[in-house]
Amino acid sequence: MIRAFRANARDHRASVLVSALSSAFGVALLACTNVLGAYIEASPMGEHGSARFALGLVAGIFFVIAVFVGAIVTTNTFATVIAGRTRTIALMRLLGSSAKAQRRSVAGEGLAVGVVGALIGGVIAVVLALVAVRAFIWWGVLPDTLYPVITPALIAPPVVVVLTTWAASWIGSRRVLTVAPVEALGAAQERPVAAVRSTGRIVAAGLLILPGAALLGFGLALGLGLFARSADSTLVEFGRYGVLIAMLGGLLSFTGVIVAAPLFLPAVLRGVGLLFGAGAAGRLAAANAVRNPERSSRTAIGLVIGVTLITMFVVATQTWLTLIRSAAAKDPELYQGAESVLTVVMLVFSGLVGFSAVIAAVGVVNSLSLSVLQRRRELGLLRALGLSAAQVRRMILAESAQLTVAAVFSGLVLGTLYGWIGAQTLLGQLPGGGLVPPAIPWLFIGLIVVAAAVLAVGASVAPTRRATRVAPVEALAVE
Known part of the structure; x- marks a missing residue:
């Protein structure tokens, strides 16, 4: 495990960083929850147990989100790395190694990545939490x-x-399980379109999205x-846990979206x-998205x-904030001191959510960089067919631009829906609260x-320059 990790340490820099950030996020989140809990207990809102309960729920949700994002990014990173190692893995198979042995080796690298990253991130988070508390004081x-x-x-x-x-x-x-020994004679490549768009993927996506959507609706x-006036006391009792049910639905449905992305x-x-136009660079960029659905969707999903x-x-x-301010306007005495507490809570959680954003950003940069560098042979072929280095760079830029537009639109729609449902399920039953439209x-x-x-554009610049500096003949050579 350690030997394999050391031999491929360069491939796993991003994964170690993701593990460190995820661990730091969780440790910092628990530490901040302890501090905010003590602060709320000493404030006028501490008399209402719902404030402390809401804080615990929000903290748990944020940690689950961070771990979920980290796991998705790590999965995509390892899938990208494996796509680039296809020929090496096939060569090991040709020499007698089994597919299961190769997969165990890769999983061992993942375990080492997790241990190293988690220890580094945990220690740093503890130090930063202590410093942050003293700074706030x-x-x-x-x-x-x-x-x-x-x-x-x-420790958790x-x-x-x-x-x-x-x-x-x-x-x-x-x-790894699908790499055949004969692939040692060719270059590393992605799976064909037919293998990606399989019936199994469609069924798996449906089994995640449909129950997830149902849980989102039920949690809301x-x-x-x-169900407050329902004769079923169980539904009334579970009303305050609607946010947890909605969170589970969100995770399931979003996982289904990721599975269905290709x-x-x-x-x-x-x-x-x-x-982006009818030029050679634009047409090639548009065609590449369909020709390699797994690669393009894996890059975009980050x-x-x-x-x-x-x-x-x-x-x-x-x-x-809209819900609480609306409720406070109807009953000022009940929510006395709410604004100051909300300011502190929002300040802390605004910083914490940055961890998850950075985790996702690391995944985007790493996926784009690896994707471009692993296409040296493809880019060399385009150069040999007559495209200039500038045209190749424009093609990669067009791919990044189309990725940005499609991903941003999808993310805005999903984020608005999940954010609104999360706020409503968490505080919809506050005295004076109720149903409000999404505040955007x-x-x-x-x-x-x-x-x-x-x-997206910046992440593709450096690897594109490195890839296009290689002479077409050298890029076309089978390594």
Whole structure:
């Protein structure tokens, strides 16, 4: 395991970073929850148990989201790495190694990645949490008292990250089982379209999306108190847990979207690509999305995750604030001191959600970089057929642009839906609350779009330059 990890350490830099960020997020989240819990208990809102309960739910949801995002990014990273190692794996098969042995080796690398990343991230998070608490006290944001920053529960996030990283590497390495020894004679390549658009994928996506959507609807109904007058006392009792049911539905449905991505994203990317003109670079960029559906969807889904995550948070936060302010206007005494507490909570969680955004961003950059570098032979063939280095760079830029448009649109729609449902299920039953429309901060949404475009385009510049600097004859050579 350690030997394989050291031999392929360069491939796993991004995965180690993702594991470290996920672990740091979980540790920091638990530490901040302890601090905010103590702060709320000392405030006027501490008399209402719902505030502490809501805080615990939000913290748990954020941690699950971080682990989920980290697992998806790690799975995509390992799948991309395996696509580039196809010829090496096939050569090992040709020399007598079994597919299961090769997959165990890759999973061992995943375990090592998880252990290294989780330890680094956990230690850094503990130090930063201690420093942040003292800084908030010094700035006057928090009152000067003793806060329970470090507790035994902080061990849980690194352990969870190690296990999920290991599992994600195992899932991401499933491509190993389909590599035939004869592929050692050719170059590394993605699976054909027919193998990607299989009946099994369609069924799996449906089994995730349909129950997920049903749970989202049921959780929303519970959160809004639609069963409050029901004769079934069980439904009334579970009303406050509607957000957990909705979260499970969100995870299931979004996982289904990820599974189904190779079925619909390439067509969306191609349609967007056709808008960039009829030149050779634009036509090739549009055709590549359909020719390699697994590669294009794997690259795009990282950006979809990032945009969905950030949009979900800002919409949920704005809707949450709208709900509480509306309720406070109807009953000011009940919500006395709510604004100051909300300010602190939003400040802390705004920083914490940045961890998940960075995790998704790392996945986008890594997937784009690996994808371009692994296409050296393809780019060399285009150069040999007459395309100039500038035209190849324009093709990659067009691919990045179409990826950005398709992913941002998908992420905005999904993020707005999930964020609104999350806010409603969490606080829909507050006294004076109720059903409100999604509160969309358009300035924030504009910044998300710009940031996604800069990230996607910027991430492809450096690897494209490296790939196009290689002479066409050298790029075409089978390594």
